[in-house]
Amino acid sequence: MPTIKDVAKLAGVSISTASLAFNHPSRVAEETRSRILDAAKRLQYRPNGAARDLRTRRTQTVAVLLHDLSGPFYSELVQGVQVEADRCHYNVIISHSNRQDAVNRLLYENRVDGAILLDPNVSDQIVLDLADQHFPIAALDRDLMHDCLVSIAADHEGGAYEATRYLLSAGYQDILFLAGPKNSLDSQLRFRGYQRALVDAHLSPPEFPVAHGDFTEAGGMRETEKIVRQGRLPEAIFAANDEMALGVLQVLRDHQIVVPNDIGIMGFDDIRIAQYVTPPLSTVHQPMYELGLQAMHQLLCLLSGDPVQPRIVLSTSLILRGTCPTLSEH
Template sequence: MATIKDVANLAGVAVSTASYALNNSPRVSQETKEKVLAAAKQLNYQPNGIARDLKLSKTNTIGLILSDLSGPFYSELIKGVQDITIANGYDLIAISSLGGKNSTAVKFLKEKRADGIIILAHNIDNNLIISAAREDMPIVLLDRPLKAKYVLNIQVDNEGGAYKAVEHLIALGHRKIVYLSGPNNSYDNLKRFEGYKKALITHNISFSKRWLYQGNFTKEGGYHAAKLMLLQDDLPDAIFAANDEMAIGVIEAFKEAGLKIGEDVALVGFDDIQLAKYVNPSLTTVKQPMKEIGVLAAQQIFQALNGNFSTDYILLETELIIRDSCGSSRKI
């Protein structure tokens, strides 16, 4: 990554002059400003935060970058991170990655405005993460494996959790099982899809693309996908939704159509958000240890800031929580 010294060298000026020009100071001429700005653009120079290149002190802040701050999935994760940051006398800033390359999260990463960052956002580019991570700003990545210096990896066993969910549906006698997918660029979604297919293969059930629907990890996406299923002549026996929010959308759509989840169609979600046990019927789902993940991620940040960088790839187990949305067994 280019530094202000590189910009100064390319523009043929002193570092102090380059700094004045980049900060639009009246101390330098317009001609010099244009020359420095052209050099900065050519080198794709990004200033390093509020203190720019002069950042010498810690911010006492940990950043948490999430795909969407509004989703119920994140509350336990945030609480886990917050418990550890408060205990260490740090502030926590949660930032949304909505908007991709133009998001506040991307700017936050480029400008290195925290002492450590935790990321659960599939639309943050790997190259940006690699370039942003450094000794005084380690990054914990929760949604994909990435081997890079100063990047720590904690993931949930998405494939194993999905396998448990689909095997449960198969054990109940279901064969026509929909996979309700999250975003195609989500590593978590990819691993859950692999677990789904692996369970089918284990039980000699052929995978058919007709049982693949897109829900984009949102309640609205699950609702619209269920509406599409209801338009087909042949309903599935069961639905495995790759997260609980989509599953709740499915429940709503089937209720509107006069069909009963747990009787007409079985349904399993993934995450075990707080709402899962309160919907009607209560949702069978794969539980992620979200608070534990948050606690562990924050602990890894503070260990790294103290010079103890873990190179271990941490994979956390999931648990199948059986409730009412799958009903009783069918005769095969």
């Protein structure tokens, strides 16, 4: 008896695409769907109607796709998601995109009812494709519009603008920006806020080029080692997230460079450990718990057909600690 695997092989498509052609034909391009149906006819394949019926039922489960499951950044976000999910009796699956085939199965094969995305490795095209197929999505830190999509973000540009303005008012002018991945929208927005503050202060771009530290502590250490080896430090480093800022602090400590006496450091996110390092990290707080809560709430509204806010932006706040002086100290 032929199987869906046989149909997929004859049609030259993946098993998941062949399955979609029978279970959700609107999700497959017409030419591809015709090729799959023709292969099924030639093989005399008949889909299992009972199994299909099971797959089309609600799972009461949503997926949360994150860039990195190991970092401390996500714990409060996930907590907010889980609280709202528990309130509405939904299950939550946490995953990441290191294996694209697993992500595709999760999102395209009705294993979940909707998804919360905070992962730049899942392209905008995939997000919009899913939305076109009436798959509900709450997208964090993406500037996308669709009837089956809500966008939730912190005010990355505004937070970076205020942080840079503070560094400038404290007397720092040569400020290096340590960016995240080039495909990260939130890193781009934070860089835009940094640039706007420099322009408003009538300052030329700093001598130091923008460095990219991939949002990890190891990346922050790597880029800071490069800076130290150049033999001249900037007056301050503004890291686009706290994990990179922690890597910056570690390398400066290893080279006996004193913070904030020799150089000022600013982070972004206000992860929990930021207040406990030495010296405590000055940073921009973004409300991760509230972001998770809002993302899950808006996703549930999409699932139930209730009205949603298509775009939500939550405020950030500047948290001053020990890695850059207060204005009275400078």
